[in-house]
Amino acid sequence: MALSGAHTIGHSHCFLFLPQLFPTQDPNMDKTFANRLKLTCPTTNSTNTTVIDKYYVDLMNRQGLFTSDQDLYIDKRTKGVVTSFAVDQALFFDKFVFAMIKMGQLSVLTGTQGEVRNNCSAKNFDYFIGLRSTMEDSDRKELASGYY
Known part of the structure; x- marks a missing residue:
């Protein structure tokens, strides 16, 4: 769960999440957020990038760029962790560091x-x-x- 927060680093290429916007919008995505993304990433050969910040707060607001990310808040098994990370940045960073170290040992x-x-x-x-x-x-x- 904590490693998903790495999506807060860097950029997301529009082509990776356009299927959530076109031809129909993902019903789990906030409408205002989707409309803003549609302006940033039109369907025609877009190479724009969108910076992701406030990752876990965005998930709570139904503003996750990727379906797999938004599902973390929708799924009752992981919703509590998303909420905890959204309200406690220190907890997120502690868990993120631990998860990165653990992944590095694989x-x-x-x-x-x-x-x-x-x-x-x-x-x-x-x-x-x-x-x-x-x-x-x-x-x-x-x-x-x-x-x-």
């Missing part, structure tokens, strides 16, 4: 057991197949040599 699975992904949303093989179809020959050679 062994990386490689070979037939797992892989370190170049794109977290796709297996490396699938990711590179998609890239190859859109790349120039010189870019493919550079990718194949490991310089990317």
Whole structure:
């Protein structure tokens, strides 16, 4: 739960949450927030980014960008944790630090057991197949040599 709060760091690319806005709005998203996002991220080839802050407070206000995030507040099993983190930033930071340290102690699975992904949303093989179809020959050679 605490690691989800890392979504408060950095930016979110519009294309990642457009399906929650178009063609129909996610019913779990606050209407005012959705309308603001629609202005920031129109459907036509948007490359804008939206800064996420106040992550847990936003979830309580139905202003989570990602469905998986908003579900943390909707689900009765995790709603209390979201509320606790929203009202107690020190608690969130304590739990976040602990979770990051714990995650850092995990062994990386490689070979037939797992892989370190170049794109977290796709297996490396699938990711590179998609890239190859859109790349120039010189870019493919550079990718194949490991310089990317």
